Each structure stands twice: as C-alpha cells, then as structure tokens.
Amino acid sequence: MPLAIETESLRKEYGDTVAVTGLSLRVESGSVYGFLGPNGAGKTTTMRMLTTLTAPTSGRARVAGASIEDRASVTSRIGFLPDVPPLYDELTAREQLRYAGGIRDLPAETIRERVSALLDRFDLSDDADRRLGEYSRGMRKRVGLIQILLHDPDVVFLDEPTSGLDPRSARTMRRVIEDLADDETTVFLSSHLLTVVEALADRVGVIQDGRLVTEGPLDAVKREAQRDGESEGLEAAFLEMTEGRSE
Amino acid sequence: METMVRQVGHVVRVRALRGVRRARDRPMVSVLYLAAVSFALLAVVGRLPVSGYEAVWSDSGAYAAGVAVADGRGVGALGTARGLSGLLAVATCYGVLVRTAQREDDERTDHRRLALSPTAFFTAELLDQLAFAGRLVGVVGVAGGVAFAAGAASPTTAVTTLVAVAALVATAVAVTFPVALGVRLAFRHYPRVRRHRLLLGALLVSVVGFAFVRTRSSFALLSGLPVGWYADLALVGAGVGASGGRAVAALVGTPVAWWLGIATARRITDYQRADAGKAGETRGDPAIVTRLRVAGGRLVSRVASRPTAAVARVVWLRLWREPRALLFSGLVVGATAGVGLVVVETLPTALPAVVATYVAVATGAGVTLDPLGTEGTALPLTLTAPHGRERVVTGYALSAAVPGTALSAAAGLGTALAIGASPAACVGAALVGSILGAMAPVVSLAAGLRLSPTDAATGSRGVGLPPLGALSAFSAVVALIGMPAIAATAAIESGSMSLSTAMTVAVAATALLGLGAGWYAFRDAVGRLDRYEP
Numbered sequence: 001m002p003l004a005i006e007t008e009s010l011r012k013e014y015g016d017t018v019a020v021t022g023l024s025l026r027v028e029s030g031s032v033y034g035f036l037g038p039n040g041a042g043k044t045t046t047m048r049m050l051t052t053l054t055a056p057t058s059g060r061a062r063v064a065g066a067s068i069e070d071r072a073s074v075t076s077r078i079g080f081l082p083d084v085p086p087l088y089d090e091l092t093a094r095e096q097l098r099y100a101g102g103i104r105d106l107p108a109e110t111i112r113e114r115v116s117a118l119l120d121r122f123d124l125s126d127d128a129d130r131r132l133g134e135y136s137r138g139m140r141k142r143v144g145l146i147q148i149l150l151h152d153p154d155v156v157f158l159d160e161p162t163s164g165l166d167p168r169s170a171r172t173m174r175r176v177i178e179d180l181a182d183d184e185t186t187v188f189l190s191s192h193l194l195t196v197v198e199a200l201a202d203r204v205g206v207i208q209d210g211r212l213v214t215e216g217p218l219d220a221v222k223r224e225a226q227r228d229g230e231s232e233g234l235e236a237a238f239l240e241m242t243e244g245r246s247e
Numbered sequence: 248m249e250t251m252v253r254q255v256g257h258v259v260r261v262r263a264l265r266g267v268r269r270a271r272d273r274p275m276v277s278v279l280y281l282a283a284v285s286f287a288l289l290a291v292v293g294r295l296p297v298s299g300y301e302a303v304w305s306d307s308g309a310y311a312a313g314v315a316v317a318d319g320r321g322v323g324a325l326g327t328a329r330g331l332s333g334l335l336a337v338a339t340c341y342g343v344l345v346r347t348a349q350r351e352d353d354e355r356t357d358h359r360r361l362a363l364s365p366t367a368f369f370t371a372e373l374l375d376q377l378a379f380a381g382r383l384v385g386v387v388g389v390a391g392g393v394a395f396a397a398g399a400a401s402p403t404t405a406v407t408t409l410v411a412v413a414a415l416v417a418t419a420v421a422v423t424f425p426v427a428l429g430v431r432l433a434f435r436h437y438p439r440v441r442r443h444r445l446l447l448g449a450l451l452v453s454v455v456g457f458a459f460v461r462t463r464s465s466f467a468l469l470s471g472l473p474v475g476w477y478a479d480l481a482l483v484g485a486g487v488g489a490s491g492g493r494a495v496a497a498l499v500g501t502p503v504a505w506w507l508g509i510a511t512a513r514r515i516t517d518y519q520r521a522d523a524g525k526a527g528e529t530r531g532d533p534a535i536v537t538r539l540r541v542a543g544g545r546l547v548s549r550v551a552s553r554p555t556a557a558v559a560r561v562v563w564l565r566l567w568r569e570p571r572a573l574l575f576s577g578l579v580v581g582a583t584a585g586v587g588l589v590v591v592e593t594l595p596t597a598l599p600a601v602v603a604t605y606v607a608v609a610t611g612a613g614v615t616l617d618p619l620g621t622e623g624t625a626l627p628l629t630l631t632a633p634h635g636r637e638r639v640v641t642g643y644a645l646s647a648a649v650p651g652t653a654l655s656a657a658a659g660l661g662t663a664l665a666i667g668a669s670p671a672a673c674v675g676a677a678l679v680g681s682i683l684g685a686m687a688p689v690v691s692l693a694a695g696l697r698l699s700p701t702d703a704a705t706g707s708r709g710v711g712l713p714p715l716g717a718l719s720a721f722s723a724v725v726a727l728i729g730m731p732a733i734a735a736t737a738a739i740e741s742g743s744m745s746l747s748t749a750m751t752v753a754v755a756a757t758a759l760l761g762l763g764a765g766w767y768a769f770r771d772a773v774g775r776l777d778r779y780e781p
Contacts, residue, residue: 048781075631080627
C-alpha cells in the first residue's frame with residue numbers, strides 16, 4: 001500500500017517547551033487513522049506540522065507524496081478542518097464555499113457544481129443563503145467539512161470533527177468520514193471521543209507528552225491493553241497508555 | 248461589605264494583571280502610549296528651571312504659571328486650570344467611551360455576574376476604568392499640579408491637586424461609563440444605529456480632535472462648565488481666587504457621580520438582559536451594492552489571479568456587511584483633522600495634497616491594517632490553500648488599493664479644481680493622490696503584520712479593529728510620503744520654485760518615496776506572513 005503520511009523523528013519546540021518529539025508515523029493511503037492523546041499531548045501540533053501551518057524544529061515528513069517543506073504541493077493535496085471551522089461569519093454558506101473554491105483556483109463552473117452537490121449531500125441546501133454567523137455549531141462543522149472537500153483532496157485532517165455536535169450531526173459526520181474512506185481518501189482523525197475513533201479507524205496512534213506511546217491496527221492496540229488490564233476496548237487501552245497524565 | 252470589598256479588590260487585581268501582561272505582549276503599543284503621555288506631560292508641565300531642559304521643551308506651562316502666581320502675576324491661572332480640567336475630563340470621557348463601547352463581552356453571559364453582586368460588579372468595572380484613565384490622564388494632571396505647586400512653592404497645592412485630579416478622573420469615569428453602556432445597547436438593539444457607527448465614531452473623534460488642536464477655544468468653552476470646579480479644588484489654597492464653594496461642590500460631586508453611575512449602569516444592563524433585540528440578522532444586499540461588487544470583482548479578476556481576486560472580493564463583501572473596520576478609517580481622519588486644518592490655514596494652496604493624503608490614509612486604515620485579526624478563525628483556510636499566504640497579502644492590498652487609488656486621485660483633483668488651481672497643479676494633485684492611494688494599503692499591511700497582536704489573531708470571528716500601534720505607524724509613514732507635495736506648495740508660495748518645477752519635484756519625490764516604501768512594505772508583509780505560525 002502506498003503511504004499517505006510518513007514522518008520520521010518529527011520534533012517541534014516552542015522556546016524551551018518540547019511539544020512533539022521523535023514522532024515517526026506511517027499512514028496508508030485510503031485508511032482512517034485515529035490519533036489519540038490527552039489534552040496538550042501534541043496532537044494539534046502534529047496536525048499543524050503535517051498541514052504546513054507550522055514548521056518542525058527537526059525531522060522529516062511527507063504528506064500525499066510531498067515533503068512538508070514544499071508547502072504549495074502539500075496544501076494542494078490536503079484538506080484541514082480545525083476544531084473551530086475556519087469560516088467568515090459575514091458570508092452565507094454558499095458565498096463561503098465559493099470563496100474556498102476560488103482561493104484554490106478551481107474553475108467557477110466546477111465550484112458551482114461541487115458546491116451544489118455537497119450542499120445537497122450535507123443537507124444544507126435550504127440554509128445555503130443564510131449567513132454563517134446564524135449557523136449552529138453542527139452546521140458550521142458541516143460547512144467547514146464541505147469546503148475542505150471541494151478540491152477533492154488526497155488526505156484530510158480532521159481535528160475533533162464530532163466534538164460539540166448533537167447525535168444526529170455527529171452521525172452525519174461519521175457517515176461522511178466512512179464515505180471518504182470508501183472513496184480512497186486518507187483521513188487523519190484526531191478526537192477525544194474514543195467511540196468515534198473506535199467505530200471508524202483502521203489504525204490508531206496514541207501520543208503522550210509529545211511522544212508516540214503506541215501505534216498499530218485498532219484491534220492490536222486494544223489487545224495490548226487487554227493483556228495488561230482487565231477491561232476491554234479502546235477506552236481501556238487509552239487510559240492504560242496515558243496513565244498518570246491528567247486531563 | 249467586607250466580602251464585597253474583597254471581591255472587588257480581587258477582580259481589580261486580576262484585571263490589572265491581565266493589563267500588565269497584555270502590555271508586555273504588545274511592547275510597541277506600550278511605547279506609543281508612553282510617547283503620547285510623555286508629550287502631554289511636557290506640554291502641561293512646560294519649561295523647568297533645569298539646565299539644558301529648554302532643548303527638550305521651551306514653552307511655558309504649569310511650572311511657569313506657579314512661579315507667576317508666587318510672584319503675584321497669577322492673573323488668568325485659574326481660568327487656564329479650569330480649561331485644562333475640562334480637557335482632562337474630555338480625554339477621560341473619550342477613552343472610557345471608546346474602550347467600553349468596543350468591548351466584545353456580553354453582559355448577559357459574563358461569568359463574573361454569577362459571582363458578584365451588581366454593586367460589586369460595577370464598582371470593580373469603574374475602578375478598572377479609573378485605573379485605565381488614571382495611568383493616562385491622571386498622570387498628566389497630577390504632574391501638572393505638582394509642577395504648579397513647585398513653581399508656586401506651595402506644598403498644600405500639591406496635595407489639593409492630587410485630590411482634585413483623582414476626583415476629576417473618577418467623576419468623568421462614573422459619568423461616561425453608563426453612557427458607553429447605553430451606546431453599546433443602542434448598537435445592539437438598533438440595526439440602523441449599528442450601521443452608522445462609522446459616522447458617529449468619526450463625529451466623536453473629530454470633536455475630541457478639535458478640542459485638543461484648538462486648545463484656546465476649548466479652554467474658553469470648558470472652563471465655564473462644572474468640570475472646571477475641580478481646578479478650584481486643586482488651587483483652593485494657591486491664592487489665585489479659587490472658589491471654596493465650587494471646590495466643595497466638586498469634592499461632594501464625585502461620590503454622588505459614582506452612586507449615580509453604578510445605579511444607571513445597573514438599570515441599563517437590566518434592560519439589556521430583558522431585551523431580545525439583536526442587530527445583524529441576514530438581509531439581502533441592496534442592488535447597487537451587488538452591482539458595484541460584481542463590477543469590482545470583474546476588475547480585480549482582470550488584474551489578478553483567480554485566488555487573489557477571490558480574497559479581494561470577500562474582503563469587500565465582509566466589509567459591506569460588517570463595516571466595523573471602516574470605523575477606524577473615519578476615526579483616524581477625525582482624530583487628525585485638526586492637524587490638517589492647521590496645515591491648510593498656514594498654507595491654503597496645500598489643500599489638495601492634504602485632502603489626497605487624508606483619503607489615502609482613510610482607505611489604508613481599514614482591514615489592511617489587521618489582516619490576521621480580520622481573517623480570525625478563518626485563517627487556517629487561507630494558510631492551507633496553495634500559495635495562500637502570498638494571495639492574502641496581494642488580495643488584501645488590492646481590495647484597498649483599487650478604491651484607494653481612484654478615490655485619492657479624485658479627491659486630490661477635485662479639491663484642486665474646486666480651489667481654482669492651475670492645470671499643472673490639478674494634474675500634480677491627481678498624480679500624488681493616485682500614488683498615495685495605491686501605496687497606502689501596502690504600507691498598512693506591513694504595519695499591521697508587524698504590530699498586530701498575532702497571538703489573538705485566530706480568536707476573532709469577525710472583521711477586526713486595527714491595533715493602535717499599527718494605525719499610528721501607518722499614518723505617520725503615509726503623512727511622510729505626502730509631505731513633498733505640501734513642501735512643494737510651500738516653495739511655490741514663497742516664490743523659491745516655479746510652479747512646473749515644484750509640481751515635477753513633488754510628483755517625482757512622492758513617486759520615489761511611495762514606490763520605495765511600497766516595495767519594502769510588500770516584501771516585508773509577504774515575508775512576515777510566510778513565516779507566520781498561528
């Protein structure tokens with residue numbers, strides 16, 4: 001299987017603080033990778049490095065076949081949805097999505113067609129001409145997701161995509177992630193909601209204090225935790241791996 | 248009561264700590280504040296009998312007035328002090344009004360309200376405002392009083408001045424705070440008022456700006472108001488004819504003003520809590536705006552790439568719907584209008600150059616002054632688009648330069664025609680205006696990217712207000728580039744240069760300075776955004 005994400009000894013320092021160190025990951029194309037860790041463990045910093053928002057202090061990484069030093073190549077092949085969707089409150093959803101397509105240099109006709117199709121798919125067509133400032137959190141997340149899918153990226157990075165969503169919106173989001181994986185899009189998923197990761201991920205990595213403490217197929221990680229403890233499931237594995245770290 | 252005092256003390260302490268840390272995080276802004284206060288201090292204290300001090304400041308001020316009083320030549324000292332009291336009160340009111348009206352926190356959800364009684368909450372608010380005004384206006388007032396007391400060799404006056412300045416600032420804060428809350432309520436409740444904030448803000452700044460530029464007229468007007476009574480309190484023992492009755496009234500007025508201020512603030516926020524009205528709902532844009540936007544979009548699409556044009560179009564759209572950033576365009580013009588007036592009074596034929604400079608400053612003082620803050624939470628979208636960083640810089644610059652070039656050129660030309668300038672002067676004014684209008688947004692971007700508090704950039708969800716440091720630096724650079732045109736006008740007036748030579752020199756110098764500053768600013772802005780890590 002070709003690799004969608006490959007990192008080698010990735011390290012990021014902020015002054016004297018080491019946010020991430022010695023991070024080596026291999027994520028296969030078309031898979032869903034669950035990236036777990038307590039608050040402040042280095043998940044968001046890792047995502048920022050992989051999406052070129054921040055430069056690593058040392059180490060190497062390739063995303064969708066391009067080195068993260070080649071910002072233009074990486075950004076043309078990825079989509080990134082942060083925890084707070086990057087939207088302009090003053091625009092309507094349709095205007096926002098046209099803008100997102102425009103800054104990626106998509107032809108106007110393609111933007112029109114894709115926006116219309118994705119608004120339908122995400123059940124937002126009726127609200128597409130309302131301003132985003134009036135949208136609920138779930139609706140904003142959906143618009144945020146649409147705008148990173150407009151250019152048909154090879155890899156999408158989702159930071160807490162289901163946090164704060166009501167059950168219906170969360171289920172919609174889960175289905176979309178499943179559809180992405182079915183379409184051979186690689187999904188790098190960071191979430192505190194272990195049930196979401198458990199339901200979707202092929203492989204998981206657990207990061208703590210900036211270091212990857214375990215990594216592998218979901219079942220293997222669960223089995224590893226089961227050997228040491230009595231309980232089953234990803235939650236038990238997560239607690240086992242990150243023991244001693246306060247939330 | 249004891250609990251309330253403890254709670255209020257705690258809140259004020261935490262607010263002060265936050266203020267200190269914010270100042271530490273934004274040293275440039277602190278330096279600008281320091282520079283403004285230092286200038287005011289020098290102006291109020293005036294010449295001092297210190298060797299070499301005249302090189303720093305030679306005009307007479309409070310110290311000289313004190314000496315004059317001690318020598319029995321103190322006629323008019325009380326009137327001046329009353330005028331100065333008025334001016335200090337105006338500065339306090341303005342600072343508190345702008346600071347409170349701009350605040351983003353919501354009275355209905357402020358967590359402190361759950362822990363504090365309304366009286367404790369508003370007492371803490373007023374003390375916080377008092378600390379804010381005290382370190383700016385209070386310092387100047389106290390320094391003036393102490394200088395006066397030193398000149399008059401009257402220690403009693405030093406003490407009464409301290410009391411008077413504290414009382415004056417406290418009263419001004421207490422009177423203004425509920426007014427500012429009322430303004431916020433009006434903005435929130437009435438969409439029409441909210442939409443015309445630009446006009447209201449510019450009007451306010453113009454009035455305050457003129458008050459400070461025209462000090463003589465301001466003193467005459469303000470010294471007759473009750474706010475002048477605090478000067479009587481300051482100078483009650485100085486033998487300048489201060490009224491004891493007015494001094495007592497000023498002293499008693501302060502606690503009364505605080506009590507009324509807190510009571511009014513409570514009523515306003517009670518009303519606000521019950522008020523469901525909210526401005527800013529979705530409404531269609533007027534047809535003319537849509538047509539202008541489409542035409543502008545076509546124009547930028549011709550001169551820039553699709554992504555850059557998309558950035559410029561969205562900036563316009565957001566500005567139309569949330570014109571808060573334009574408020575500062577009006578504010579900066581209003582604040583410095585007095586200076587422009589003085590230049591024009593001295594040199595009437597410089598009017599076209601002055602107007603063109605002001606229009607260029609206004610068009611550059613909008614969103615381009617804080618691109619990161621204006622992008623806010625949407626910044627990751629732009630930064631993770633291919634070449635997104637460069638496109639943000641060019642898109643923002645274009646969004647202001649397209650209207651800026653046309654408006655500044657038209658303003659320069661129109662004014663030159665209106666005052667009956669020669670054809671050469673008209674062409675010169677149009678050229679200077681177009682250069683300034685094209686270059687100002689680029690300088691503004693560089694100033695904004697250098698002096699914006701980038702740590703707060705991604706927290707905003709709306710069009711941001713430019714930071715004061717960036718605003719001042721940008722205005723100074725544009726004014727500097729506009730200077731050759733004014734200097735050329737002066738040379739024509741004095742006869743030291745012919746019209747055609749002066750115009751050629753003015754346009755060439757403006758172009759040279761503008762292109763140099765623009766080129767450097769663009770490179771600097773692109774480089775900074777390229778290195779920026781949210």
